[in-house]
Amino acid sequence: MTRAPAQAEELEKLSVEAIIERLLAEHPSAGSRGALCLTCSFQAEDMIVLDLLRQRLPQVPVLFLDTGYHFPETYAYRDRMVKAWNLNLHNLTAKQSVADQEAQFGILNQTDPGRCCHLRKVEPLFAALENFDVWFTGLRREQSPTRRNLKVLEHHELPSGKKLLKVSPLAAWTWEQVWKYTAENQIEYLPLYDFGYRSIGCEPCTAVPSLGADARSGRWGGRKLECGIHTESKRADG
Numbered sequence: 001m002t003r004a005p006a007q008a009e010e011l012e013k014l015s016v017e018a019i020i021e022r023l024l025a026e027h028p029s030a031g032s033r034g035a036l037c038l039t040c041s042f043q044a045e046d047m048i049v050l051d052l053l054r055q056r057l058p059q060v061p062v063l064f065l066d067t068g069y070h071f072p073e074t075y076a077y078r079d080r081m082v083k084a085w086n087l088n089l090h091n092l093t094a095k096q097s098v099a100d101q102e103a104q105f106g107i108l109n110q111t112d113p114g115r116c117c118h119l120r121k122v123e124p125l126f127a128a129l130e131n132f133d134v135w136f137t138g139l140r141r142e143q144s145p146t147r148r149n150l151k152v153l154e155h156h157e158l159p160s161g162k163k164l165l166k167v168s169p170l171a172a173w174t175w176e177q178v179w180k181y182t183a184e185n186q187i188e189y190l191p192l193y194d195f196g197y198r199s200i201g202c203e204p205c206t207a208v209p210s211l212g213a214d215a216r217s218g219r220w221g222g223r224k225l226e227c228g229i230h231t232e233s234k235r236a237d238g
């Protein structure tokens with residue numbers, strides 16, 4: 001599974017289609033064995049990577065973190081796209097329901113969003129990733145200062161010691177490229193974008209960013225920029 005860093009650098013120069021082709025060629029059994037997955041919050045970037053992957057692997061596992069706090073529009077869009085694209089959706093949930101968590105801890109997204117994200121996102125995702133060797137994402141460097149050093153191909157290690165490849169084919173893409181691809185390929189998008197949202201997660205922690213600010217500056221009221229799913233696994237390649 002391990003690639004030499006020099007080979008990883010080559011991927012940075014390839015088109016998004018060529019990156020996906022290369023990864024699939026090097027992991028020919030990933031699709032059939034289900035060892036390859038995509039995390040998908042049904043944002044525009046995720047839908048592009050999904051569109052490209054599903055053309056090659058129609059039943060690619062699509063991991064959605066169902067926190068119980070998403071916008072109604074997100075749930076409705078998820079359900080429409082699952083039906084329209086016949087997706088192999090893995091709906092990941094926390095150990096506790098929202099009601100049980102709120103009864104035990106109160107409204108953690110107001111008092112301790114780090115803990116809330118850990119319980120409702122990080123724990124279920126990392127448990128699910130134990131089953132996969134290649135993890136595709138829709139992350140882009142431009143989204144946030146915390147993503148400036150993102151590489152197309154990274155080696156990651158989960159807290160359990162499980163190692164996997166994390167692949168972000170859109171790492172170098174701009175916001176304009178995202179919407180060009182979406183329009184040219186006539187991909188239906190989450191309607192909340194039409195109201196000015198640029199990074200869409202759980203409803204209580206998502207706001208429209210100010211003009212000119214980073215896309216993710218509208219998340220968590222500026223208190224933090226990441227939920228932990230992309231920062232709590234360890235980069236194993238420096």
Ligand code: SF4
Pocket residue numbers: 067069108109112113114116117118120121201202203204205227
């Ligand atoms: S984004 Fe907000 S509501 Fe969602 S899991 Fe994190 S703190 Fe909780």
